[in-house]
Amino acid sequence: MKPALSRSRASCATSFHGVGPTITSICTRTPSLGTGPVNQVGRPAAWWDACVASLEDLIRPERYPRSLNYDPAWVVSLDMGPHPLWLLENLDLDLTPGARVLDLGAGRGATSVFLAKEYDVEVVAADWWTPAEEVQKVLDAAGVGSSVTAVRAEAHDLPFEPESFDAIVSVDAFEYFGTDDHYLGYLTRFLRPGGTLAVATPGMTKEIRTLGAIPHYIAECVGWEALAWHTPGWWKQSWELTGLVEDVKARLQPDGWADWWLWHDVTCSLRGEDPHAGSVGRMLAADGGQMLSFTLLTARKKA
């Protein structure tokens, strides 16, 4: 029998949409928990309980009710950065069923599965680093293979028809290609007039250019790439000045640093790593929420 992740702490009655891996495939934590009694799948009980306890920290029904439909072990198995479903849920999208949505920088496909299941939309999961065949396997296993198509595509060379999407969504990827002044003009070509643009990207409470230098603890982790991390104000002004979009809304993810730290802490814990030891942990700990969060941006293409 396949054991289910206990959801008692979350008091949640619904079942997960995700058909993710069992805990055994993602939890590589402390071998010292590998002795003692074993559970029904032959795993050390203490090891199993510790993994479940870590994953349960990612079940937050009050804050992220829609993400609750997805097995946290499945989300962790697709890890490429802070909880992508929480970021997507924070974007408060309003999508019409049947709409055609581009998920740009979709990574391993978690956000595309969420879009298809939560909004009943047709999705193109476009990504550069992850082979499309790999993403398609995730989509098929999650039961959305007929409504989501994986495409290997570079963000400046998108293989789509003009005005072919009702919405373009990008979670934790825009910082790699979207800060160039030319980019919004290029990307909006693929959006129908009135279509929605929604982006979640690492954000700052203060502009680095105003500070005059990248804070040392951020530079030690990501170096010059932090120059692409901006305040909501920077994004709002940059997008509004183009005249290409309207109704631009930009804000920091509420408690974004805390969410980021929680994700980092849980994923380190599952790997048996000290969350303060690596470069990301040192950066987040030194920041303590002073500067780091995610910027959440939405706008509509002018009709």
Ligand SMILES: C[S@@+](CC[C@H](N)C(=O)[O-])C[C@H]1O[C@@H](n2cnc3c(N)ncnc32)[C@H](O)[C@@H]1O
């Ligand atoms: C930090 S990962 C996040 C992936 C996913 N959105 C998530 O949140 O799990 C950043 C993603 O951006 C994509 N990316 C980076 N540069 C890109 C580019 N020039 N064109 C398309 N995708 C790009 C990468 O392929 C990668 O999957």
